[in-house]
Amino acid sequence: MALRGVWQLKKLVVSFSDWGGSSRGIRAFMESHLPAFKEANPQLEVDTEMIRGQHPHLKAFYKNHNDRVVCVKNMDPEEILLHATRLRNALGRKVIKLRTRHVTKHPSVQGTWTTALKY
């Protein structure tokens, strides 16, 4: 997730509950993997937030003002790390089907072929 060298993920909010059982994985993640994740990504602003009575989730805020929410209830810390890494690796673009696999502004270098062309 880096458009021309600029990281696109601005902020990652780790929401958890200290009582609920569905937050057990994310609490373990916060102790084991989160410090390493923070050090590996110094450009990223990582916040932890406690929300009681709700399932845990990861909120990602991107530079194009998009946000993505991933619910991590009942997940292992390794899975949560995978989801966090995926959020960091992605651009903030909308998840829709790709139109083309090749995006270019200059489709032709030697001139577009026409039937009237003579070599």
Place this chain on the structure above:
Amino acid sequence: MIFRLFGLFTMHTPIRRCLQALTRQSQPTLSLFKDPLSLRLLSSAALLNHNISSPLLPIFTNSKPTSAFGQWHHGRYFSSSKQDDHIKEGGTHEIGDEDDDSDGDDDDDDDDYDEEEGDYEDEDDDTVAVSSRKKVYTEEEKEAEAEAIGYKVVGPLQKNDNVFKPYEPAFAVVQIGSHQFKVSNGDSIFTERLKFCEVNDKLILNKVLLLGSPSQTIVGRPIVPDGAVHAVVEEHALDAKVIIFKKKRRKNYRRTKGHRQELTKLRITNIEGVEKPLNELVEKPSKSAKKEREKVAVSA
């Protein structure tokens, strides 16, 4: 004693196979078993030499205890729980002792077939992790080989160098995996997920099939050896979900499966190996640029 030897002589193929296994592994000196008669003679001699403890299985007792049972124990085939696979290494000897009471012929057949499979299963069981990607590429050489198959070389990470140049009128046909793209400077490409590179990594795509510019075209046979295309990994993301729906009408068969393909977005930064025109072109191709495109000179 004589009765049991007589029984051995009457049972042909399983005994011959297991005797071959015995001679192959534990007794390298007894390698001449072309004739069944000679084989039986050798086996009988071998059996007589080894003091046979259990009457039903003369082969499995003292000669090769660990190797036979190490190959035999496949927890998956007998239990549905994956915990037994982890117990495998610690519990080989315990379960091996239990196998003494079972039929020897079945063990013989499975041993010959499963010698190679056992090693692969060990590797798979040791690396059971949360995610589906279990293989750990410990050596960097392996990564280099895999990259060569995928026609990309990872360079160092991005530093403070200006890699993103303005548009240059040059293109290249580059192959990544099994897909080919006609790329130019500043394009972005979605490929299948490239394993050994992170975001903001520099790549060099070295399988270049065609290079072109307004003044020159180079056709590779099949690759241009000096051609290189530099790219930067922009993102690793999942595609939108595709629902795979299968139905057979009037047969009560309906399946729904979701699939998200893992993609990598690359931004092409530089194309090397072609001579590019010196004068900087404006955004819109002018008439002078079209006149420069003469008959292409093909050089291999």
